[in-house]
Amino acid sequence: MAAAEAHSAHNYHPLPVVIASGEGAWVTDVEGRRYLDMLAGYSALNFGHGHPxxxxxxxxxxxxxxxxxxxxxxxxxxxxxxxxxxxxxxxxxxxxxxxxxxxxxxxxxxxxxxxxxxxxxxxxxxxxxxxxxxxxxxxxxxxxxxxxxxxxxxxxxxxxxxxxxxxxxxxxxxxxxxxxxxxxxxxxxxxxxxxxxxxxxxxxxxxxxxxxxxxxxxxxxxxxxxxxxxxxxxxxxxxxxxxxxxxxxxxxxxxxxxxxxxxxxxxxxxxxxxxxxxxxxxxxxxxxxxxxxxxxxTGEYQRRAAQLGDHLHGELRGLLGTGAVTAVRGRGLWAGVDVAPSIGTGREISERLLARGLLVKDTHGSTIRLAPPLVITQADLDWSLTQLREALRG
Missing domain, CATH: 3.40.640.10 (Type I PLP-dependent aspartate aminotransferase-like (Major domain))
Incomplete structure (x- = not known):
């Protein structure tokens, strides 16, 4: 990580991971660890990594x-x-x-x-x-x-x-x-x-x-x-x-x-x-x-985003009564989750999720953004939600 930033301007503060390859909704770092990409290049990767x-x-x-x-x-x-x-x-x-x-x-x-x-x-x-x-x-x-x-x-x-x-x-x-x-x-x-x-x-x-x-x-x-x-x-x-x-x-x-x-x-x-x-x-x-x-x-990707998005938001709304999440917003496969300050900052939650094999990005201190590639499977989406629940527990 230090080598990656030695000669670059510090206009970003990346999470401590160095990605070497990607396929679909998953990426692999230089040490061979796999991560589920729930940011998708700020929606640039709607079709996932390396779509054939x-x-x-x-x-x-x-x-x-x-x-x-x-x-x-x-x-x-x-x-x-x-x-x-x-x-x-x-x-x-x-x-x-x-x-x-x-x-x-x-x-x-x-x-x-x-x-x-x-x-x-x-x-x-x-x-x-x-x-x-x-x-x-x-x-x-x-x-x-x-x-x-x-x-x-x-x-x-x-x-x-x-x-x-x-x-x-x-x-x-x-x-x-x-x-x-x-x-x-x-x-x-x-x-x-x-x-x-x-x-x-x-x-x-x-x-x-x-x-x-x-x-x-x-x-x-x-x-x-x-x-x-x-x-x-x-x-x-x-x-x-x-x-x-x-x-x-x-x-x-x-x-x-x-x-x-x-x-x-x-x-x-x-x-x-x-x-x-x-x-x-x-x-x-x-x-x-x-x-x-x-x-x-074909409309395929729009339909996937709508169907999986309904599932995603239904699951996220279930976090509102736990004391860990103060608000959930979004539409389709796009969500903002506001984390209670007592649980941690957005950056801290992002780092906990990184350790669990999930890549997300915080914004404005306390919000976690979720925007997986539209090719994500429901099984992988459910796995990501499990990791989020665990990370919010500390």
Missing amino acids: RLIAAAKAQLDRVTLTSRAFHHDKFAAFCTALAELCGMEMVLPMNTGAEAVETAVKTARKWGYRVKGVPDGQANIVVAADNFHGRTTTIISFSTDPEARADYGPYTPGFTVVPYGDLAALDAAVDENTVAVLIEPIQGEAGVLVPPPGYLTGVRRLTADRGVLFIADEIQSGLGRTGRTFACEHEDVVPDMYVLGKALGGGVVPVSAVVSSREVLGVFRPGEHGSTFGGNPLACAVGLEVLAMLG
Whole structure:
């Protein structure tokens, strides 16, 4: 472990395990110990480690061409954009690499749309966001973060954002003005502890933004692509935003792939040279992304997340009366478990679980996040719950 950190910046505080290989929902460390992965790369590994279909797609493309840049066409690009647009029920796709790049692209898109289509005076566009958000770590994105760890010491901050409480429609309504171009929210706030908004909130956001001529941008980088038991978390309220921001699982845990997906009216504001990325939409990314979309197209993974998620949350709710857990939240195969301070910190519980062969991640001091690959079996899920119960006993 010391060697792993000797020459790397300490911007992470990993658990003391060095992973050497992975298959499905399991990983193996350099000493041969196996662990059940209940974090799944923050949902980037929705299909598990080394899924045969995704690895085969990547290997086949590696033998052909991996990068052309967008200076030229390649034979996977149109198919990927078409398949992703169809999955989202939208018209246009702008591929990028990381989730943060996709959020930055969404911000730029909304501002350009505001100036060119809505008629907002130049330099006056504002975007309304939710407190406790996590959309990435670029200087613009952390400018509208309310997390001191993410924000402190990186100023001066980018203007043009208004922060309102998550789940508060009245506050959102009050914050929208004639220069507002978009409302950017996570349908479920992941980094904040898997916070599910009150019933009707997403419906209210959709109605409000439509009535006020404002774009509704849904950051589904973690919540989308099957994690919550639907293709998109917005579907739980039958809501379709103006724009999806996608990433993580779109690359199958193989390569970084992200995208902004919207209508022709919105994404059509870009002209050549106004936005781009050397690796965005590269052949390798599109080949893997196409296979991800084909797998999602069957509905199998969404159904698994819904069915196993019901089981997971039913079992977790049983911990509420034990004195060890103060709250349980989530949807599908995604949960936030708040641990009572008398039992231990989130980090301490994570370390206890590590010793039991289970990998999880804490957040905000006392919350344990559970987000296993969607390929996990019920037997393995039940085993993980047994380990959690034992770890909470001390």
